[in-house]
Amino acid sequence: MTIAPMRGTQAAQIAALERETFSLPWDEASVRAELDNPLSLWLVAAEGETVLGYVGSQTAFDDTDILNVCVRPDARRRGIARTLLCALEDHLIRSGTARITLEVRASNEPARALYEGLGYVRVGLRRGYYEKPREDALILQKELVKP
Ligand SMILES: CC(C)(COP(=O)(O)OP(=O)(O)OC[C@H]1O[C@@H](n2cnc3c(N)ncnc32)[C@H](O)[C@@H]1OP(=O)(O)O)[C@@H](O)C(=O)NCCC(=O)NCCS
Numbered sequence: 001m002t003i004a005p006m007r008g009t010q011a012a013q014i015a016a017l018e019r020e021t022f023s024l025p026w027d028e029a030s031v032r033a034e035l036d037n038p039l040s041l042w043l044v045a046a047e048g049e050t051v052l053g054y055v056g057s058q059t060a061f062d063d064t065d066i067l068n069v070c071v072r073p074d075a076r077r078r079g080i081a082r083t084l085l086c087a088l089e090d091h092l093i094r095s096g097t098a099r100i101t102l103e104v105r106a107s108n109e110p111a112r113a114l115y116e117g118l119g120y121v122r123v124g125l126r127r128g129y130y131e132k133p134r135e136d137a138l139i140l141q142k143e144l145v146k147p
Helices: 008-021 028-036 082-096 109-117
Strands: 003-004 040-045 050-060 064-071 097-107 121-130 137-141
Touching: 003 082, 008 028, 008 040, 008 050, 008 064, 028 040, 040 082, 050 082, 064 082, 082 097, 082 109, 097 109, 097 121, 109 137
Parallel strands: 064 097
Antiparallel strands: 003 040, 040 050, 050 064, 097 137, 121 137
8 A cells, every 4th residue: 555645646536535435525626626725735555556535634834634534445455544644744744834733523433532542632612514404513623742
């Protein structure tokens, strides 16, 4: 498995995973547009030409927002999301980002366990933040420590 910045040829597979996974998915054009956004960094885990998972992020000043994390259903519980998030942290630490922030659905136990295991802490709650279905978002944050 390789972990590397997203390539344009991977946008269609990522958009397909978005549709399969999220009720408000990113479409292919929006995913592809991230390649031209200087604030964005998307990392992709792949085996050959097959996308296994990805994490999308955008950085403003010294704060990075995680936009989405997803792993193919048949590749879950193999440590791929953890590996992607650790690789993202490595990139961000080298580029001088101080912290990562993200929102997660309150009911999303797998994602909450993933983030908590990596040291993210809850810093807030956005009531009714999500649609389809309406749900609160927990705001999680991790301060990045330079080695
Ligand atoms: C959440 C998600 C990204 C996890 O991906 P993954 O590659 O399966 O996660 P990993 O194998 O790296 O798991 C790392 C840790 O997260 C936790 N975790 C992951 N899936 C879990 C599950 N189904 N139940 C409980 N804990 C889970 C565990 O602590 C796990 O460590 P362990 O396997 O050593 O116990 C994946 O389930 C997914 O794509 N879900 C749908 C999209 C989504 O909810 N994204 C997050 C939006 S904020």
